[in-house]
Amino acid sequence: MYFDSIEALLSMDGHGGFVWTAYLITMVVIAGILIAPVRRKKKFLQQLAGELKRAQAKPGNSQEDM
């Protein structure tokens, strides 16, 4: 490792604030774009599964009718 202490790593000779902020923002945005479609898909499938269950529970309705 280039830095010999945690303090040196955090301060980066005075540039730590800039470097860590840039990395933090980047990681948050990347996590966001990776998680968003997973949540969207999960929410959609749960919603559809609920609709299908409700439709099946109604007498006279079947899945093929929808």
Next chain:
Amino acid sequence: MWSFFHKLGSPPWLYSISGVILRLLLPVTLVALGVGLTWGLLFTAPDFRQGNSYRIIYIHVPAAVVALAGYYVMAIAGAINLIWKMKMADVAMKAAAPIGAALTFIALITGAIWGKPTWGTWWVWDARITSMLILLFLYLGVIALYEAFDNKEAAGKACAVLSLVGMVNIPIIYKSVDWWYSLHQPASIKFTGESSIDSSMLYPLLLMIFSFYAVFTCCLLMNMRAELLQRETRTNWVRKLAAGGGRG
């Protein structure tokens, strides 16, 4: 060859094959990203002129490179939809826009943060930075335009035209540092000729560029899968998937 293109037009096949690709690519992406970040942040020496602030290069350059590549993906998908009316191309175009916008945002914000200790300012209205800002507006424009239409076919066509018109901005971004006087440095990595960056800094940078391409691909496939499900709500395969708890 043609059977592959036929399969590509089949939503259940695309959903299934993209799931297989994601199961392989996602772990590789996360490992590459973790190794690249650790390498760039902890194991490289500081730049002799810029000190440690140069470490922002490992996120700034990959984000900018892939933001530009993402625009090609979006515009080419739009063109395919316009010419051959291929629905999956429309799905890909819509899926690429938010990822491109996010990467352009990263490139701009990390550039601003890097600019302060290096140039003494967060922002300058020079050609490279302004043309990147226009790229962000183009991505946001495509997202907004798609949402503005109720008729999704018309939305796809309008967005494809906007994407193709916006292609004019891409060579401007590439050549801006050569055509105009700019605070922004010219490219350090060259495909022809020797790169002006030391190999100890080049390798982690190349790994990070690969990681960002992989992030883009994973996000593109995941967005496409979510979009496919919504467009195919009424089909049996989506209903079976929902009834089975999303497995498949």
